[in-house]
Amino acid sequence: MIEILSSGALNSVQDRGRRGSLASGVSRSGAMDRPALDAANALLGNDAGAAAIEVAAFPFRLRFQAGAAVAVTGALAETRLSGRRLPPWWATEARAGDELTIAPPTLGARVYVAVSGGIDAPLLLGARATELKSGYGGHEGRGLRRGDLLPLGPRLPGRLPEGGIGALPPPGRSDAGRPLRLLPAAEWPEFSEDARRLFVAADWQVTAEADRQGCRLDGPELVRARRRELMSHGIVPGTVQVPPSGRPIVQLAEANTCGGYPKIATVIEADLWRLGQAMPGDRLRFALASRDEAVAALRETADWLDRLRSAAALYRAS
Amino acid sequence: MADDFILSEAGAGALLLDVAAGAFDEDRQARLLALADSLSGADGIEDVVPGMNNLMVAFDPLAVEAGEITRRLVDGWRTAVATARAGCEHRIDVVYGGPDLTDFAAGLGLAVDEVIGRHAGAVYRVAAIGAMPGFPYLSGLDPALSAPRRAVPRAGVPKGAVIVGGGQAGIMPITAPSGWHILGHTDFTLFDPHRVRPATLAAGDVVRFVVAGVER
Numbered sequence: 001m002i003e004i005l006s007s008g009a010l011n012s013v014q015d016r017g018r019r020g021s022l023a024s025g026v027s028r029s030g031a032m033d034r035p036a037l038d039a040a041n042a043l044l045g046n047d048a049g050a051a052a053i054e055v056a057a058f059p060f061r062l063r064f065q066a067g068a069a070v071a072v073t074g075a076l077a078e079t080r081l082s083g084r085r086l087p088p089w090w091a092t093e094a095r096a097g098d099e100l101t102i103a104p105p106t107l108g109a110r111v112y113v114a115v116s117g118g119i120d121a122p123l124l125l126g127a128r129a130t131e132l133k134s135g136y137g138g139h140e141g142r143g144l145r146r147g148d149l150l151p152l153g154p155r156l157p158g159r160l161p162e163g164g165i166g167a168l169p170p171p172g173r174s175d176a177g178r179p180l181r182l183l184p185a186a187e188w189p190e191f192s193e194d195a196r197r198l199f200v201a202a203d204w205q206v207t208a209e210a211d212r213q214g215c216r217l218d219g220p221e222l223v224r225a226r227r228r229e230l231m232s233h234g235i236v237p238g239t240v241q242v243p244p245s246g247r248p249i250v251q252l253a254e255a256n257t258c259g260g261y262p263k264i265a266t267v268i269e270a271d272l273w274r275l276g277q278a279m280p281g282d283r284l285r286f287a288l289a290s291r292d293e294a295v296a297a298l299r300e301t302a303d304w305l306d307r308l309r310s311a312a313a314l315y316r317a318s
Numbered sequence: 319m320a321d322d323f324i325l326s327e328a329g330a331g332a333l334l335l336d337v338a339a340g341a342f343d344e345d346r347q348a349r350l351l352a353l354a355d356s357l358s359g360a361d362g363i364e365d366v367v368p369g370m371n372n373l374m375v376a377f378d379p380l381a382v383e384a385g386e387i388t389r390r391l392v393d394g395w396r397t398a399v400a401t402a403r404a405g406c407e408h409r410i411d412v413v414y415g416g417p418d419l420t421d422f423a424a425g426l427g428l429a430v431d432e433v434i435g436r437h438a439g440a441v442y443r444v445a446a447i448g449a450m451p452g453f454p455y456l457s458g459l460d461p462a463l464s465a466p467r468r469a470v471p472r473a474g475v476p477k478g479a480v481i482v483g484g485g486q487a488g489i490m491p492i493t494a495p496s497g498w499h500i501l502g503h504t505d506f507t508l509f510d511p512h513r514v515r516p517a518t519l520a521a522g523d524v525v526r527f528v529v530a531g532v533e534r
Binding site (some may be wrong): 019020021022023024025026027028090125135136137183184185186188213229231232233235236238239255256257259263265266268269291294295298299 | 324326327328329330331332334335338342348355364365366367368370371372374375376379380385446447448449450452453455472484497509511512515516517521528
């Protein structure tokens, strides 16, 4: 068990999210920074589908009631284990009674805390992810609060070496200024040439309306040349909708499964984590990509994860 | 024959087949649902999501090529036959009333009783489930009850609210924002995440509303 000592309602149990239930109106949910979650689980040798804690409200503190290995990835934030400072993207052994403390990030928005064996929240519709908007999944369908006790799954054999091990961040992590890559979506041709040019040329600012459901951006107004009402249709995380206000919203992990607003583009899957780590006021830019680039970027991330998983296994075995 | 659909990408891992031709079409929807059934569970496919005269397929682009999904969607649509899904029929008790009913009727130039009669008199079909957990998009609304959505959406339309918007009808599965008009309330459970099939209604099902009371 781990005991939550200090938390905010935005901190929740998350995994890779739900597949196969969109047609019941069930959002994907899951980690907003998927590579960070994956890295934390890989360092510990957990199942790729293991659940961890997504921390978006700080400071965050928890106590280990029994010894366990812990990995902390994602946003850069001062992290201490019973006083000892942990490097970024690091995994180490915690003893019973140890306290993990995470200060507000200096870069990014969300930190992932994985524990050996994973957080053993009940499987619901194929996942342990919390759906905060609708109140199900994860730990009692809600964000974590002080006093919560989270059970852990069975731990694999093997211990981390003294001092712990770290992960090289995933591809593209070091270049914060790189544009988010897009594929054009269904209504792309219906936007005026000006709107399309502005969309990829402008500096967009993340507004305060940014949560697990979506992220509203501030910038130039995008005018749709052709006005027609769309019928409701399925949407995925990454969909960039343009409501009548002309200000885009990027749909994220807890996006409604269907929508009716025009879609100008979709942020490619491999770049979605950037929005999970965006803070209100952050600036970002977009660039068009090809399908091949979008798939190659996903494969690059998958290869990085495979290498990390193998390397971490060597250290745990020794 | 010119193609009667538009296929678009929704990122590297999803495709949207849009077969809309003007107003919502029941026959096309039945063909789409047959196509959806034929795709569900296929290799690499993660989600098959019927919308209103459209169908989204989400897949793992590292496990299956988009071209293969495209081929299955396009060929599938061309050959899909409108076989009625063996849908269930649901009778849903409604207590009519609430904050919008009187104004909604007045806006249409109808008496409240006529709105209730027309709403409860129609036979609805679940076109799709989505947006919210278990939310049914119902087709079959009496055209006399078709009215634009509220200019300003309500921040919290309560769970169980029986609503209409544009030419569609629905029921709120959870309390959430909506711009649709509230005509009444039901205790019918639309969603329970602890069931294997969490949504009570399914696309293709038939719904009838029954007047269980009127609050004035």
